[in-house]
Amino acid sequence: MTESTAAFIIDQQVVDAPIFKNIKQLNMRHYNKMLLGSMVALAMASCADDSKLEFDVEKPETVAIMEEINKYEPLKSYVNRAENPQFKLGVGASLADYNAKGLIYRLINHNFDEMTMGYEMKHASIVQADGSLKLNDVNDLIATAKEAGVTVFGHTLCWHSGQNAAYLNSLIAPEILSEPAGPTWDEVAGVNFESDAASNYSVNANAIASFTADGEGADGKGRALKVTNEAVRTNEWDAQFYFSFGLSMVEGEQYELTMDVKADEAVNINTQAQVSPGNYKHWDFFGAIPATTQWTEFKKVYTVTASTATSGAIALNLGKFATSVYFDNIVLKKYNEGGSVASGPISAGYAYWFENPTAGNFWSCQIKYPLTGIQGSKDYTLKFAAKATVAGKIRAELQTSGVWTSSSFGQFDVPTEWKEFELKVQNTEAGRDGLIFSFGDYAGKVFIDNVSLTADGSSTNLVADSDFENGIGSWAGWGGSSTRGLSAEGEGFGGMGIPIREKTPEEKREIIDTALKTFISGMVTNCKDYITAWDVVNEPMSDWPDPSQLKTGVGKTVADDEFFWQDYMGKDYAVQAIKYAREFGNEDDLLFINDYGLEGADQKKCKGLIDYIAYVESKGVKVDGIGTQMHVTLGVTSIEGIRDMLTNLAATGKLVKISELDMGIRPEGASENLKTSELTDDQHRAMGAFYKEIIDAYFELVPASQRYGITLWSAQDSPAKSSWRADEPIGLWNAKFERKHAYTGVADGLK
Template sequence: MKYNKIISFAAAAVLLCGCTDNDMFSQAPKEPGITGQYDYLNGYNKLKTYVDRNANPNFKLGTGVSAADYLGHKRAWTVTNENFDEFTPGNAMKFASVVGDDGTMNFSTVKDLVNKSAEAGLTIYGHTLCWHSQQNVTYLKSLLAPPNYFLHVTSTSSGKNAWDASVTYALSNPLVVDKTYVIKLKGKINAEEWASGDPVQLYFWPSCEKGTQYLSGFQLTKAWNEVSLEFKASQPIEKLNFEFGFLKGDFCIDDISLVEKGTDKNLILNSDFEDDNVSNWTFPSWLKQLSIIRDKEESANSGGEEAAKDSLNKVLDKWIGGMMTACDGKVKAFDAVNEPMSDHVPTELKTAGRDGSAKTNFFWQDYLGKDYARTVVALARKYGPSDLKLFINDYGLESATQNNAKCLGLIDMIKYWESDGVTKIDGIGTQMHVTCSLNPTTQKQNEDAVVNQFKLLAATGKLIKISELDMGLADAADKTLTTDSVNTEEEQNAQKAYYNFIIKAYFDNIPVAQRYGITLWSQTDSPAGSGWRPNEPIGIWNKDFVRKPAYAGFADGLAGK
């Protein structure tokens, strides 16, 4: 985009001087002026002045801004304070920004944002209490440690000799004669009856066709303990035999290793029994009193599905309670749940695998079930202010390619969550990360779907918020255009017209009582290295905070023009 910019001497000087918090706002960098074909944009006032407050007494004009930019008094701080009523701190109020790997929670940035926004006369929109993305997966997964698997051997009767019962592990390759080996394992034993007076133990007598090497045993107790034995192979050992003929009861083996001394290569496969395969372990067919299974027990920090749910519910309680305390009753609206609906099956909730990786995301519904949103809402009501408004927020509700399927799916899901007669969801947020197409057919489909979305949302009777509005641009072949490639007046005016269309469609279709507000998500065009819509012309200001024609379309839409 090509603009001729004029920055006044006074504004430029501000960039070079220091200032205190008390007069920071008056000395902050101003928007550059414009000359040339778009100089008409200089005649536009600040955005929030175009909202008819008499006709829309509860409407909030919002924007997205990072905590670093706002608290650091960057130019976005000035633009936010001058043009908007409310802002959404991009990431600062998300779980991963607050919760450490050990579960500690640091709300200091949240508190600073709440206080600084109040000083400027702005409100904050809370984003978000529960989401699958930007969670501290390390911490949450630590609460859901998988069961520990092990080899479980049962003998229902005891014999007179140690060799009356045995289990054998078959090695893939024989041991080398005269080499020294170390065998180590964790084990435990529960002996109902031990026929000899010897210590409770497993005798270790490895063998091959040439003979057996008789070694000492492993003494085990009722609790897991680690035992080891070092030996020199006198035979080309092929089988590891554990003899326990005296035993009536059970013993268990886990984390078994056999290595040549001085090396670390384990000669035993599936040594921790985590793979569902114990075929290398056998016992003679005539020992009918024996059985071998791959068993499991819950690890120390996990007690099964119900215990996992209890742990996660406690985390949500601490997290939501902490967030509401940090906000001190000053944040009156929150996304209770963000982006719950599947992209692939828009009538269902997102789940790991189908809708994203479980390694980088945490899908709460996979652990807490379909009703997880009820828990989130209940906790927000418990800890939040009495006038708190709770929204469910999602993207793609305006999608023409899905015929608004996700919008319909979300509406039905909210009905389900509220069907308990207790859960109350106040509003729906539609993100609207849209693309304006220079293909007339595609663009007409886009516009029709936008209007249909608003009609569907209005019919719910709930507060409706455009929560994250930004706009890319595609050419006549529907190929996404980059920021630097958008140069023509036609391209600029296409975005201007679509912003105007969307905002007017909101006011035309959403009744006054349901108009919570509109939030501009990205103030400026996205640079090439950005993590969000990189190198797309999505702002109503360019990267230097110079107004674009899209600014006029946005302002005119607010004014009803």
């Protein structure tokens, strides 16, 4: 296509924009100059030869095609308003593009009655981090549309995607009961020297032990122990004071030693690890203990090393100074796994680990915990803590041995620091006999701790060996080998540091119900003066395994903007959404439930949606219409399925709206849809013919009184970087605002 012909091919509705008028004028001037030059050249040639010259230049085929397409009037002019008084021809739009009053604004105003925002009226766009509603852009849209005489269809009030999930999840997060109190330690041994009966301290032959007078202890009231070395010895360990604690320390354990100490002269007292008093183990234990002439408290946390493992006593070396040292309130504590710190998860107790050196298929490396009594059609909750040496993804499932079918909890990201997980799945088959963690496609080492598997309605943990504090048992439990086993003590999960209380399902239901009411009431009240039709509930039905059931997030890896209201509010979530839309909107607002994939050949999803709407209405609310998203593909989607769907929807007696019609194309035998640049003119014509066939079926099968309208989901072809059907020819116009055969197909269907 040459520059001189471009202005004649662009849709006349867009040419009305000033920028294109200027282009057209420039091109016409360029064309006139070319024409004048040609005439001069022709005249000069006639001087050389007065014989008649005849020229027959054939019009380019692309120009001829576009001229035929551009003879069509604006799309909305083809709607027979007498026969379809309430019918609205709509289009999906971007709020920002329309409010800018540019080319899209002009195209929509010329061709459509109504528009639906693709994203900007959804929960995530409106609800802010604090729960407030940001409606300025929506109000600007309403004002712009009202001025142009284009209606706005409200989309959407309750959906699982496009949600401010971070805010919603914060509402149902566990309740913080109190501020963290710091690490919690179990006392192993202690002595305050108030009783002569204590036997866990002693001295060697060169040290003299005695008690101070009452009132000379660290607290100024009781007594303390006085240990005297009368002469400087050859070695510091020639005079020692022992404090024993009667256990054999294990590598990785953490201990906290505290004591009150002073001396007649300032000294630093080195420590030794000993298996028992006088039985040397290692030269350093808790480091040096400083003592001044005033009582001071010494406190230090020590992690047991391989060199100090099996220690049962600490020796304080006094041999290098001739003085007296005073001790009081000596306490040794071991870190308690139930304790926590405010800074986040910490290590404590034992964990279970499994390792895969090289990534492959996810099922090539698995651990299994055997289960019995797993029920079908039952929700199960899996909780655990996990961390990894290398961040990566693993997955969990309930599996049936032999046939290897499973109900998956989904794939999840394991970070390098401890993280708590709560995953859910609806188990589809009774007799599952194993909890499986699959990590064959992950390379690294994973630790898990505090595993809990419970059935819905029960608090019984089906995993007996769940915290690994009593080992891992045989392979009938968790099992061990060179690639899996029990961690060292101290490597387990110790908690998140803040005492919490999980909200009950009833509390969560009430909280989420209130959040839904707040959003719907705010949106509908704000928009009711202009928006009188709403997509209230969007995409309620499942895709797999049973499209007759509600969609759920249980067992799935949920995206950051996904929040499944139905998982908290139950089957009546749509009842509540419709009730709130009716309560806060206009009395005669039209309220729709909308879904995709209803044109499937088996009609299971379509019939499931119709049954669900019947259930919703049985609860005392009215659904005015059903929206069918038709993201069809020529070569895949059958007209028979579309006709069956329209017949079934029409039989409900409700308004029927084709809510998001767009089209891709896939040649026979291909596995992927064609990209825009790959289409031939014949394929474009075939897409136009399919549009006509679909719209013809709508007008044939849906009675006039039930025809709310048809919304084309994309005016233009999808850009290559789009998140929706990227680089596919889904528009009625191409990226340059040139009409396509799809335009004529829609127009012919509307006639």
